[in-house]
Amino acid sequence: MDYIIGVDGGGTKTEAIAYNLKGEELGRAYTGFGNLLLNFEKANENIDLAITNCMDTVKNIDNKANCVYICLGLAGVEALDIKSKLQIHLENKFCVPVKVTNDAEIALASVLKGEDGILTISGTGSISYGLCNGKMERVGGWGHLLGDEGSGYYIAIEGFKNMIVEEDSNLPYSSFTKAFMKKLNIDKVNDIKGFIYSSNKGDIAAFAPIVVEKATLGDKIAKEILINAGKSLALTTYNLYKKLGFKGEVSIGIKGSILTEVTMVKSAFEESLTSHIGSFKFVQDDVSPTKGAFYLAKKLLYK
Incomplete structure (x- = not known):
């Protein structure tokens, strides 16, 4: 059985969920924060552990299961020039293809199932993300001192x-x-x-x-x-x-x-x-952002 792991790394926790190629959940794992801006070494450690624990959960179901792709959406990854460094580290550690992107892209993909469109978020803060013909942009998200209108x-x-x-x-x-x-x-x-x-x-x-x-x-x-x-x-x-x-x-x-x-x-x-x-x-779907990582990974897998 082949499967994909989607990872959502935020300011408080890292969530890793394994999906079979039909998009059905196989197992999940949680660790501490995955926001690389908070503490790169600790966040990296949390991400590694979440993926490892998720893989172990899948092995308990099928010890011959094969992870074919890992896609991560991480808060803070765009602010640091470390995407390629992290990708290489993870590919060497887990011996599978890896895509590292920001948490916004996987959140967008999770709601729109990887298709073009816009995601507008309003909780404590507010922001809009969108994807059109491979181009991703954002409006808002300037923080409470400069923006966050409607939040x-x-x-x-x-x-x-x-x-x-x-x-x-x-x-x-x-x-x-x-x-x-x-x-x-x-x-x-x-x-x-x-x-x-x-x-x-x-x-x-x-x-x-x-x-x-x-x-x-x-x-x-x-x-x-x-x-x-x-x-x-x-x-x-x-x-x-x-x-x-x-x-x-x-x-x-x-x-x-x-x-x-x-x-x-x-x-x-x-x-x-x-x-x-x-x-x-x-x-309006209440779905984990890791499902968006699954959609992105599947597109790359069959590119």
């Missing part, structure tokens, strides 16, 4: 900004301003500065669910924030559509809790995209 961070920070408007304009506090203050255990809006300037992106984004809850209950300002988030994500997606030179209908995958679970954001995203692009097909 959980964006939604939360817009809520905090509204608190400032209410305070400076001497307006009554909105329901979610009161909820923010309660969560922070503060009595004055001025006290938010200490939290904002000492907290990380994730801590701030954790306030987004309050905006979502208040919007669901009819808060006008909260609803406006969510609608604007959807419109911002649509614009990011449309800019990528133009950048890649798509014409006509395109497949658009969506991932991340803000786009997949917040109805107001998703509806505004879809409505705005319709006005920009016209015809498109939504793809």
Whole structure:
């Protein structure tokens, strides 16, 4: 039995899954982070171990099984000139062909099954990736200081900004301003500065669910924030559509809790995209990025 191993290496864990050539899962393994920017040696060690453990799992099913390709999508790999070095190391260690790419490419391939299209992600941050005729591009993903429009961070920070408007304009506090203050255990809006300037992106984004809850209950300002988030994500997606030179209908995958679970954001995203692009097909599959690595490897295997 021949099989392919797909590897997804991120900031907290490395996932390796073996698939037979029909795309059926045979076994999986997890280790620590695979982001090479955090610590190259340790990440490399985690990647090696994940692949080794995954192979051992397959051997328990069929000790004659043969790994024919390993494809890895790793966070941080584009920022370092080490792709070829890592590829050679892995090919020598495991004696199989290896492709090393970034985690975005395998995430895109996992949702679109290796075909052309766009993937827009909105969780704590936001970004759009796309593939068209072999060309891969991205729009967004600049981080919370420069971008992340339409993300959980964006939604939360817009809520905090509204608190400032209410305070400076001497307006009554909105329901979610009161909820923010309660969560922070503060009595004055001025006290938010200490939290904002000492907290990380994730801590701030954790306030987004309050905006979502208040919007669901009819808060006008909260609803406006969510609608604007959807419109911002649509614009990011449309800019990528133009950048890649798509014409006509395109497949658009969506991932991340803000786009997949917040109805107001998703509806505004879809409505705005319709006005920009016209015809498109939504793809929303909860599938491991390692499946995208499988699709990429299979294409290369039969090239």
